Amino acid sequence: MNRQSKLNSGFTLLEVLVAMALMVVIATSLYSSMYVAIRSKDSIEKAVVPYRYLNPAFDFLQKDLACALAPGEVLAGDFQGVDSSSAGLGGADMLMFFTSNYIPGQEEVACDIAKTEYFVEQTDGWQDPVLVRRRTTNLLSPRTPEGKSEVICRGVRSFNLQYYDGYEWQDDWDSTTQNNMLPAAVLIRMTLKKPQASLDYQNQKAEELNRLKSGQYIEPGQKTMEKIIILSCADLDALKEI
Numbered sequence: 001m002n003r004q005s006k007l008n009s010g011f012t013l014l015e016v017l018v019a020m021a022l023m024v025v026i027a028t029s030l031y032s033s034m035y036v037a038i039r040s041k042d043s044i045e046k047a048v049v050p051y052r053y054l055n056p057a058f059d060f061l062q063k064d065l066a067c068a069l070a071p072g073e074v075l076a077g078d079f080q081g082v083d084s085s086s087a088g089l090g091g092a093d094m095l096m097f098f099t100s101n102y103i104p105g106q107e108e109v110a111c112d113i114a115k116t117e118y119f120v121e122q123t124d125g126w127q128d129p130v131l132v133r134r135r136t137t138n139l140l141s142p143r144t145p146e147g148k149s150e151v152i153c154r155g156v157r158s159f160n161l162q163y164y165d166g167y168e169w170q171d172d173w174d175s176t177t178q179n180n181m182l183p184a185a186v187l188i189r190m191t192l193k194k195p196q197a198s199l200d201y202q203n204q205k206a207e208e209l210n211r212l213k214s215g216q217y218i219e220p221g222q223k224t225m226e227k228i229i230i231l232s233c234a235d236l237d238a239l240k241e242i
Helices: 002-008 013-066 201-213
Strands: 080-082 094-099 114-121 130-136 148-154 156-164 185-192 224-230
Touching (some): 013 130, 013 148, 013 224, 130 156
Antiparallel strands (some): 080 094, 114 130, 156 185, 185 224
16 A cells, blocks of 8 residues: 555655756856857957958959959050048048959950059948949940940948059059059058947847848958968069068
8 A cells, every 4th residue: 555655656755846946046147158159159250340341342352353464455444543532431542443354245346454543432222422433345336335334242331452663652643653663552441330329229130131131241240351462563672661
């Protein structure tokens, strides 16, 4: 009889309370670990996103400048870099040169040489300034060809260029006053804009989601990136001083 009673007996109230307490402790630990992991993931994503926009822009600039043609070559004109600024921007430099980095389409009447321009402007449909590349092809056309513009980076805070002449860095470059020579190297420095400080974390994430759906640039925080690009015409002895 005593053996049957023991088989039918359940957990005591104390045992149930101890088990529930252990479950609460384990659940709290898991929640804390997951919360820290999610916040770390968000922080890493916010740190990496700017470079997803900066790196492609720098790739465009590097490929175009590496194939820059010296003035006087076939279909090549002047190389001009203008130090400029605009309201609300830390710098809005403009660059114009000729490059052999263009790949024409199958039915396009053009060669691999294109007049290439880089500049910052405020365009319709975008809240923040954008970096634009405009390329003009079919340079032998009897009529002045119209260049094709494309946005290569959005949310630009500043776009600054400097040009190395073998002795020092200059803010401007005009090949007509430099014996039709290209600079030995170009220093590119670009900064993306900061998000609005008035938005809290949750509102900022919602704003980023809305802008992502509309195809607009997501401002994850101000980031600056710079790079020196050596042109193919560079004097290697002069570049040792960089």
